[in-house]
Structure formats: structure tokens, C-alpha cells
Amino acid sequence: MIKYLPTHEYIRIEGNEGYIGITAYAAKELGVVTYVDMPEEGDELTAGEEFGAIESRKAASDLFSPVSGEVLAVNEALEEDPTLINADPMTNWIVKVSIADHSELDALMDEAAYEASIK
């Protein structure tokens, strides 16, 4: 299952873990990604709060967490090549987190709602 924030982050949910990244729409709007400012493994994220940033030539956008939980892993490949996000934003997640409270997922948009929001 994949859920979305209006700020264009997705979370792909696998049981008690989730992979957070930005949507294809956001990647296209940003243009070529030049840097991803990521948290560190073990950092605690809070739903709705900023946890990093993503930069392109044009802009820097804060990244917001869809859920509360602990950072289990960061996608280190993005340190070498941040443009992987442009190539395939769904495969190239930014952080892997534990999902502490599944009820937080209810507040997120489903795919249909997200697609409608970017029309």
C-alpha cells in the first residue's frame, strides 16, 4: 500500500515498516536533483514534521514525514547519485522507517486522492 502527503512525499507500507520518498510529480517539478539532505539512522521522525530536504538547481524543498517512527536506513545510493530520484522516484526511496502508530496512516491521502490533488 502506498499513501501520500499533500507535500508530495509518499510512504510505501510493508507491515510495520515504510519507505519514504518523493512522488514522480514532485521529482519532475523540481528538475534535476542535486542533493538530498537526509537524516541519520536511528533519528526519530514525527508525522507532519520536516526530516530533511531535497535540492535541485532551482530550489530546495523540505521533506516532511508521513508517519512517526525511527529511521531504520537511509538510501546511501542517493549520496553518490541524487539524480536516481529523477530516474525512478518510487524505487529510489529516501529513508526506511519503522511505523510506530498505524492509525497515523488513516490521515494520509490514497493514490486516487493524491492524483486528483495534482490535476
Next chain:
Amino acid sequence: MENPEIKKTCLHERHTALGAKMAPFAGFDMPIEYEGLDAEHQAVRNSVGVFDVSHMGEIIVEGPDAERFVNHIFTNDVSAIPAGHILYGMMTYADGGTVDDLLVYKVADDCYLLVINAANIDKDVEWIVDAADGYDVAITDLCEAYGELAVQGPDAERILSEVTGVDLSLMGFYTFELFDGEDASLPVVISRTGYTGEDGFEIYDTNERIVELWDALMESGVKPCGLGCRDTLRFEAGLPLYGDELTAEISPMESGLGMFVKLDKPEGFIGSEALKAQKAEGVRKKVVGLEIDSPATARHGFEVLNAEGEKIGEITTGYRSLTLGRNLAMALIDAKYAALDTPVQVRIRKKLAPARVVKKRFYTTRYKKN
């Protein structure tokens, strides 16, 4: 997104037809990029690109006192140049803060064209009209009547000469010529000026004819360029943008633009006393270049700290330079730290990145000076 207040230039339909990414800038809905910022930036550095800069403001000052009056509101000295020449400079407040930076075209001893920033049009017109009290001058606002294109890059001279049928090879840097237009009161202006660090031209004409010229340039294969690369290009060349490196709180001296400030004009100008004092006593803050050792880019407003971690200023503009591949910024900092190679730090969100002061003309400009 639909804002009834937002203005459109004469080329708005062309931009949207080209699929440009549009965004509000200075009250206008402007193209930020078409194909992409990187390609547009490289086109200007390596061949030629065209910008719609019709949002810029044009003001005519004419009359018996025109020269005295322009010199009264302008930091540079228009009595020092012949007709057909252009000066860059600023208008300053009495305290030395900057009203705007602008180009002044000397049409004749008693007639000047002032080209001002779009974001400042209302403020500038009011400032100029108020300052004109007691001077025998007429001030005409042509901001809406004129459209403007900037054709920039090493191939600009050849392409624009072909498209206009005018041999521009002899036109000197910071000079201009007037040509008959469709409206006798709105001559066509072509000048060898720009805001990219490359050779290039700016053309002022009626809105209808600017659209025709745009279309002709498109047919000649000139790349349309958005405001995104206009900013990365001017940044590399170390050129200030009003709002970033010049503001009501940043004087030309503090921005390192003293060469455009003539403090020895016999009658002075508005702000000259304050700027003289800044020059005599030394400025307390200064715009500098920074090279940053980090993969992250510094943005406007990010804090600059000294080696001990105390705040000494803020970033005004920052980019990873497309042409040079270096992570660079301009910053307004305490003048104590402005010496070249001074180590400083930049707070990029939660992290501190080491940086050092460098010359802010990052890119060696390639103007064609005859």
C-alpha cells in the same frame, strides 16, 4: 493560482505555448524555464539565448534640467558620457540604502531613458517624481508601452544582425542606437548590454513588434531562456540582484559597487553624503563571494557564521555553479571577515558547512569591448 492582480507580458501566450514553467515574479507571470535551466544556461554561455524581459520598467526623463536631475538621483555621472552611451548605477536613499539599480541611456543632453527593475516600478516612479520637485523635467512612464528582449551569448551579434538586418558588429559595449519604430514616440532601442556576463544585446520596442522579433528569433533557432537561468548566469558573473545583494538596507558601497558611485560630482546626489561617510570610515558589512565545502547548496537567508560559530551575516544568493562546477554563494557579512580566504561557516539547515571568502566575480565575463 489565478490571481487577477498578476500581470502578463506581451509574450505570455508564446511562453505557455512553448510549455514553459511559469511562476509569479515581480507581479508578472513569468517563464522560469522552458526546456530546462541547465540547457538554457549553457546555450547563453556557448551560443545564444533570448529572454523576455518585458517586465522591466522604462522611464523617460526629458527637459532643460534633465542632466542635472538625473545626476541628482543617480550615483553615476551622466555628464561624463556622450549621447548614445549608457551608464549603470543606483538610486540611493539619503541614508545610502539602495532604491534600485538601473541603466541610464543618454539619448541627448536633455533626454534620458531609465531602465528599472520590474519589482520596483511603482516605488521608483514615485521616488523619481517626488525628487523632481523644482527641476524643469517631464517624466514619462513607458513601462507598459515598451516590451523588451535580451539576446545573450557569443552568437548574439551574428544572429541578431541577421534577424534585424542591422549590422551590430560596430556597436560598442554599453552603447545604443535608436531606430524608427511603428510609433514615432516609441523609437526602437538596441543596446549592447545584458545581465549574463556574456556579450549580448537588449531590444526595446512596442509590444506587438517585440512579439514579431521573438517569433523571428525562434525561427532562427535561438533558445528561449527563462528567469531561472537569468539568475544563475548573473550570479556566476557576480552581478547583483535587487532584493538579494542590493536593498534599502544595503548600500552600493556595501555591495562592492563603488566604481559606479561618483562621489566627486559637484552637486552631489541623493545619498552622496552618507556614501562619502561610508567610504571614509569603511563599511561595516559587505557582500562577498563564498566557496562552500558541502554537497548542499546555500540559499538566500541561510546564516553565515565565523570560525567560532557566531553569526556574522546571511547568504544573499547561492548556487552550485553550472559553468564552474563549484558550490558558491554571495553573502552579506560583517566586513571584519571580508578578506579573501577568510574561513567561515554556513548553516545549511541542521548542518554547518565550512566555507571561505572568494572573489564574487566567479566567472570571467566575456563582454565585447571595442
